[in-house]
Amino acid sequence: MNQEEYTYKRRQILSSQVDLSKFNAKDFEKATDEEKRQQDVMGESTTFFKDGMRRLRKNPLAMGSIIVLVLIIASIIIAPHFCPYSYDQIITVNGKRDKSATNMGPMEFSKMEQKYMDETGEELFPHLFGTDSLGRDYFIRVIYGTRVSLSVGVVAAVMVLIIGLLYGSIAGYFGGTVDLIMMRIVDIIYSLPDMLMIILLSVVLNETLTPLISGTMLAKLGTNMISMFIVFALLYWVGMARLIRGQILTIKNNEYVLAARCIGTKNGRILRKHILPNCLSVIIITTALQVPSAIFTESYLSFLGLGVSRPLTSLGSLANDARGAMQSYPLRLVIPAVIICLIVLALNLLGDGLRDAFDSKLK
Amino acid sequence: MGKYLVKRVLLAILSVIIISAITFFTMNLIPGGPFNKEKAASPETIRLLEEKYNLDKPVGQQYLMYMNNLLHGDWGVSLKTTRDIWTDISSKFSVSAKLGGTAAILAIIVGVVLGSAAALTRNRLPDRLIVFFTTLGTAMPSFVLATLLLLVFCLKLGWVPVWNAESPNYVLPVIALSVYPMAYITRLTKTSMLDSLNQDYVRTARAKGVPRGKVIFMHALRNALIPVITYVGPMVAYILTGSMVVENIFTIGGLGSSFVTSITNRDYTMIMATTMFLAILMVIANLITDIAYKLVDPRITFK
Numbered sequence: 001m002n003q004e005e006y007t008y009k010r011r012q013i014l015s016s017q018v019d020l021s022k023f024n025a026k027d028f029e030k031a032t033d034e035e036k037r038q039q040d041v042m043g044e045s046t047t048f049f050k051d052g053m054r055r056l057r058k059n060p061l062a063m064g065s066i067i068v069l070v071l072i073i074a075s076i077i078i079a080p081h082f083c084p085y086s087y088d089q090i091i092t093v094n095g096k097r098d099k100s101a102t103n104m105g106p107m108e109f110s111k112m113e114q115k116y117m118d119e120t121g122e123e124l125f126p127h128l129f130g131t132d133s134l135g136r137d138y139f140i141r142v143i144y145g146t147r148v149s150l151s152v153g154v155v156a157a158v159m160v161l162i163i164g165l166l167y168g169s170i171a172g173y174f175g176g177t178v179d180l181i182m183m184r185i186v187d188i189i190y191s192l193p194d195m196l197m198i199i200l201l202s203v204v205l206n207e208t209l210t211p212l213i214s215g216t217m218l219a220k221l222g223t224n225m226i227s228m229f230i231v232f233a234l235l236y237w238v239g240m241a242r243l244i245r246g247q248i249l250t251i252k253n254n255e256y257v258l259a260a261r262c263i264g265t266k267n268g269r270i271l272r273k274h275i276l277p278n279c280l281s282v283i284i285i286t287t288a289l290q291v292p293s294a295i296f297t298e299s300y301l302s303f304l305g306l307g308v309s310r311p312l313t314s315l316g317s318l319a320n321d322a323r324g325a326m327q328s329y330p331l332r333l334v335i336p337a338v339i340i341c342l343i344v345l346a347l348n349l350l351g352d353g354l355r356d357a358f359d360s361k362l363k
Numbered sequence: 364m365g366k367y368l369v370k371r372v373l374l375a376i377l378s379v380i381i382i383s384a385i386t387f388f389t390m391n392l393i394p395g396g397p398f399n400k401e402k403a404a405s406p407e408t409i410r411l412l413e414e415k416y417n418l419d420k421p422v423g424q425q426y427l428m429y430m431n432n433l434l435h436g437d438w439g440v441s442l443k444t445t446r447d448i449w450t451d452i453s454s455k456f457s458v459s460a461k462l463g464g465t466a467a468i469l470a471i472i473v474g475v476v477l478g479s480a481a482a483l484t485r486n487r488l489p490d491r492l493i494v495f496f497t498t499l500g501t502a503m504p505s506f507v508l509a510t511l512l513l514l515v516f517c518l519k520l521g522w523v524p525v526w527n528a529e530s531p532n533y534v535l536p537v538i539a540l541s542v543y544p545m546a547y548i549t550r551l552t553k554t555s556m557l558d559s560l561n562q563d564y565v566r567t568a569r570a571k572g573v574p575r576g577k578v579i580f581m582h583a584l585r586n587a588l589i590p591v592i593t594y595v596g597p598m599v600a601y602i603l604t605g606s607m608v609v610e611n612i613f614t615i616g617g618l619g620s621s622f623v624t625s626i627t628n629r630d631y632t633m634i635m636a637t638t639m640f641l642a643i644l645m646v647i648a649n650l651i652t653d654i655a656y657k658l659v660d661p662r663i664t665f666k
Contacts, residue, residue, distance in 0.1 A: 191378040193645040195604040197385065200638050203626055204389040296504055303506045303608055304623055323510060327518050337507040345502035
């Protein structure tokens, strides 16, 4: 390579000049709006809720739990409409009590029912889970038991949520002496053995409430249920209150809260608009996990004979009633047991899924 | 530490006093006295009886007398069986303690082993299996598990004999009681083990060439066990309340089943004494847990 060639090559490499002959006038036109949009690589803007739901949808366990729960809820809503029996009704054929209809297996018909069907040619609704020792359709009893258990769980969780939210946010937001006194009360309630207190209060409230509510609407619900709710309201909110207080303590030191206070926003509005939405995810998750724990407690108390009063039933009391004839009719024990486990499992998995999806710390 | 200890002990004493007050005063709310039996006694007899047992005094004074007796070790007499409650409780508690103690030890050992195994085989088959079974274990109430175990292994398969006091077989009740705390401890150990395996000191130890087993046992596991200690208190509470149904199902004559019997019999003095006894046990367990937690990890400060 001679010197001349070398310098030429170097110049070409180092040169910033562009060979204009390679371009034409079209390349120098302004980009159209459409072309500009194509350059825009920003993702679609998303809200906190949408973002969480997207992540929840990707979690197969949580989605499976939602499907299971929807199926259970749908069946306890729909089943009583097409099932001709009722949870406290002893099976009658043609207006007469059917004494042969006790302790039947699944899908069986009693002799009287069979005779009636042969004579009239009418199809009777099958006893999907058989009947119990009093001759009541077991399927509908399980449905009503699930209704009671689930509603106890949900009502208890909502009660815990309301009390814990109010108490915790007041203590956390005001701080100082208010917080100190309120939290000492929480500490003391927290140190009480809750299950023992629940049993004790259920026993006592049972005895004292009976004369008070007899004849009213509440009597049908039974003193046990009411005392259970009272006990939940008295004891179970402390965990929630502690959690919300902790959340609020961290959030209230943020700049936007200070800014809101500077422009003269009232306390209630700051709590509602700035603080509570930010601890919403924690609140949702804890409430979701409260439902299975309430169902657990309810079934436990029902099992001890402190549950709903007869003839109304819950999954726990169904299991308890089935214990006597466990060996001869195991299915009557297994069905409510499996449903309790299924509900608690689904709710637990859903709660875990919600935590993974909505907890900002895990992102 | 000294200040914390005093504060914690005072809180424990305060909660025992509150529990006793709640139990005593709620029990007194129940309509009808202990001498209102089916056979009506003459008002004169009832008056004399009430005078004898100090039931004519104001409730506040009765409470103080009850507490005074309790502090002197006098738990009163059962209204239904008229036996001394303390002899009843202490003999029945020995059965329950054996059952509950075995369940607690089993839960801790198996839970820690399974939890560490799950953490070490993270996202592989053993981990997935352990996670599956622990999720199942936490979704199953102890009474469901106990009845199913009794049904399958005792009545259907006949592998385990039905409970009798002469040759007690604790296998099934212990399993029924320990599955839930075991599952919980497994989850707890797994999380904290994963956490401590990612710590700098573990990496340093590895880099220095410390053998893997030694790193796991001496560096990771020892620190991972601290959160497990906090669960011991709640576990004692769970096992004590769980034993009520489990003993009842397996017809074991322990404290738990006698508590349930006293509830169904409306034997108020017995209910009260058992509640007090169990509550004191739970408060002590929580106290020891909190102190042990603080002793084990001096970094923890309670504000």
